[in-house]
Amino acid sequence: MTDKALSITQVSKDRGKARVLDDITLSLAPGQRVALLGHNGAGKSTLIKSILGLTSIHVGTIRIGDATPGSAQARRDTAYLPEAVSFHPALTGREQLTLFAQLSGSKADVRGLLDRVGLGNALDRRIGTYSKGMRQRLGLAQVLLGQPKVALLDEPTSGLDPISRQDLYAIIDELAGQGTAVLIASHALTEVEARTDRIAIMREGRMVADDTLNNLSALAGLPIRLKVLASANPEALAAELGGNRINGASVELLCSPDDKMEALRRIAGLGDAVADVEMTPPKLEDLYRHYAQEEMQ
């Protein structure tokens, strides 16, 4: 018995000559929410499909709890939302979800689930008449069937409007709250930044980062950005502080987390010459750029 909901150990996969997964190691504890980031073609969807046993791996092991991918136990314990999910257009939302409930063997409240994702009014309409976002919600509803140990969501927010995205993250939190480990492949950095516990970044099939946002920031040593607004003479201020002039009246300084207080003291020491100071810690976007592009140039 392991305490991990999902563990991936040194997994590699080749497609023809190309290595699409290269020595990937990643694990999720129950209730953990992990964002899986990476450029197009980095291998996120491939990794998710190999966790599901839909595509084979050549080296390494994957375990869902104690079960191997594709085994009956693993299929019962995983929920999946494919990227660009779609269904048979002739079925209604209710019929499609009923099928999934029967397949998963769970006594589900189909109507309640569809209400939960905001499809209560459309449950007896053909899926062919649904909008893209409505299909995405239907996909989400089937994730909530049963009590999965692991939920694998491949770009779950694509096609969703801002309110629906909020709802989606509320649902993810709910899943995590009941002990489901959630892996979210996404390109929406600002969203996952606030709503996940850990960030994993892939580049060309390799896992180049896997830690909390704070630790990744420290590790990357990315500078903090200080924007100083001059009250009268930006030229003199820029010369004094040694930063770059931006948009006429401001000066921008970059400093490491360790030098932050020192820089602030120097700015405070300038007295009336400074009208305002704005401080921006590194964002996930900067981190992402750092990890996903490093060595690429």
Next chain:
Amino acid sequence: MTRFLAITRTEMLILRRNRWLLMATLIMVLFALALTFAGSAPTGTLGVDMLTVSVASMTTLSVYLAPLLALMIAFDAIAGDVDRGSLSLLLSYPAGRGEIMLGKFTAHLAALAFAMTVGFGTAGAVAAWFGGAGPESLLALVRLILTSILLGAVFLAQGYLLSALARGATAAAGLSAGLWLVFVVLYDLGLLGAVVMDKGGTFTQSVFPWVMVANPADAFRLWNIAATEGVAMASGMTGAAQALPVWAAPASLLIWPVLGFALARAAFRRVEP
């Protein structure tokens, strides 16, 4: 067990929703009725009842229609789900690939059986009403319906095989059309050519009947013709039927669906959604 029934139920729903069931049944009824009335003229000369003649013409019809209708549902079964992207989600559920295929097969076969029974049944009833029927011709009608369903099963399995092998539903549709042409039209033309070239030699005597019965469409024809003397007379071909043991045609028609299903299952195993 309940999982494969869930798939079956959903597939039935789809066939009814997209009007496939209605269209297929309508086609069967119309063609069967048309042939029954068109074929009613020579009844007196052969000295058999009208139902017998009707069954003979419907046998010829079924050779063309049963494979066609079966392939028309089957080609989309796997490739369509791959195209739509819904197969990966379906396969992430506890239902195995075998269960999924069996579930679809059950629904598709039930739909075919419905269309065949209603179509041939209606035409048979009309023929019996107008031109009389006997126990033998009634038996021939029942045999026609059952063997047509078997023939449909053969081509459902073949359709799944192509659907699993093809890249996309459009390609699967093309391959299915080719398969239909080969089994239903070209195969017989080829055999005919060979017989003509052979001029009644050993090929015609001993090899030809076996090559013929290996084709499920011909096995279907032989089974229906050999079993009823009246039908054989009405269709005017008894030679090949007499050269073979009675079990040959039924064996061919029973082995094909099982073999085809096993092949399709093996091909489906290798499909990566």
